Amino acid sequence: MTADIRTTASTVPRRRAAAPARSPKSRPRRGRWGVHIFLTAVSLAFIAPLLLAVYASLRPYEETAQHGYLSWPKRLSLDYYRRAYTESGMGKYFTNTLLIAVPAVIVTLFLASFVAFAVSRLKLRGGIILLMFFTAGNLLPQQVIVTPLYVLFNKIPLPWWMSDSLTMYDSYWAVIIVNIGFQMGFCVFVLANFMRTLPQEILEAAIVDGAGVWIQFWRITLPLCRPALAALATLEFTWIYNDFLWALIFISNPDKLPITSSLNNLRGQFFTDYNLLAAGSVLVALPTILVFLLLQRHFIAGLTLGSTKG
Structure with a gap:
């Protein structure tokens, strides 16, 4: 009897101990590696020029002209930033830009919030048509109305304390x-x-x-729209700050031009120091970076709102 039990036990295959189940978090997610690599490559492509x-x-400039821009540096200094700020008169142009961008952003968001509230929260007859009308305004090319606006602004009178030329021009x-009108629809x-x-x-x-x-x-x-307003304020300030077309057309006095025109003062008639121009470009970009850093938390909240439920 004992021999039969031993024979039977020897012929029955032993069960292997069950391997511990791997948690979903420990499983490698190969798909994410490709996403991370793609996003890293795109980010580097965008940040490489800066x-x-x-x-x-x-x-x-002499070093880069001799060895190239991608060569190892022999000397680094902030001298170009000092020269770019002083030679271009950048302080005056910064003030001009703020006088244009800050009121334009505030008035645009204030008026747009009125219209958006009437269209979305009130039972307004024809609200969808009104929203389509404002949205369609973004599809109008700016160059189409340059000439009519130029003629119109030359004929609109303003008092002396509002304009030196006594006209809107x-x-x-x-x-x-103009910036309010074109940014309102978006x-x-x-x-x-x-x-x-x-x-x-x-x-x-x-x-x-x-x-x-x-x-x-x-x-x-x-108050509930604070994330959306912060995100729009960041975008609108960046777009209006970087605008060059409207100021070039509607302002003839060089002392009133915005910051984007100051870079033209760094270009020589026969020679252009591109390292000096690069320093000026970095200085011009600093205010928009500062605005983004100040409104970063609200900006990201406005972009991600609605991505999750609850």
């Missing part, structure tokens, strides 16, 4: 109004879609408590 400009601005008002489109994601119960509760339309907009809806 890094090259910073690298060139720290080197003397050759004043900051012309550039501000802001209305973004804010209207953002306001539609807000819970309707909030306004219904406010209406029950006796809140009027102004209270619904100013004290309830607008």
